[in-house]
Amino acid sequence: MSRYMLIMRVADPSAAEAAMAGVEFDQIIESMGRYNEELIKAGVMLAGEGLCQPEDGFVVDFDSDPPVVTDGPYVEAKELFNGFWIIETSSVEEAKQWARKCPLGPGVKLEVRRVSEIEDFAADNPWVQKEIQWKADLAEKAAKTARAAAGR
Numbered sequence: 001m002s003r004y005m006l007i008m009r010v011a012d013p014s015a016a017e018a019a020m021a022g023v024e025f026d027q028i029i030e031s032m033g034r035y036n037e038e039l040i041k042a043g044v045m046l047a048g049e050g051l052c053q054p055e056d057g058f059v060v061d062f063d064s065d066p067p068v069v070t071d072g073p074y075v076e077a078k079e080l081f082n083g084f085w086i087i088e089t090s091s092v093e094e095a096k097q098w099a100r101k102c103p104l105g106p107g108v109k110l111e112v113r114r115v116s117e118i119e120d121f122a123a124d125n126p127w128v129q130k131e132i133q134w135k136a137d138l139a140e141k142a143a144k145t146a147r148a149a150a151g152r
């Protein structure tokens with residue numbers, strides 16, 4: 001099994017706005033909800049979130065020392081990331097099938113990237129070993145939190 005990140009990119013914000021003109025926001029939420037539900041029922045969705053407007057974010061530019069933080073909106077950006085999904089599929093072909101089903105329209109692209117797995121790195125590297133331990137610690141912490149919440 002491999003994990004893939006589906007990154008929603010708005011290529012041209014004005015084109016995306018025009019494509020959505022006349023479409024009720026409730027319709028957009030419904031189509032995304034149906035897509036998410038289909039991913040969940042198929043057992044492939046691990047995470048998915050929409051992103052707030054760029055005015056609520058910032059960019060950290062590492063071209064200088066110290067890095068420079070610039071508040072949004074990002075006038076130099078040609079594309080904006082609007083949301084993402086992380087899915088786990090048995091093949092890249094299955095990931096492509098799910099990506100094609102996403103209810104997006106003109107002016108929007110979906111970039112799909114495989115998420116690195118710990119097995120992609122040398123197992124004898126001390127930082128890889130630390131990463132394995134960090135993930136185990138986080139999983140244990142999440143399990144404790146879940147047990148505590150269930151006991152309330």
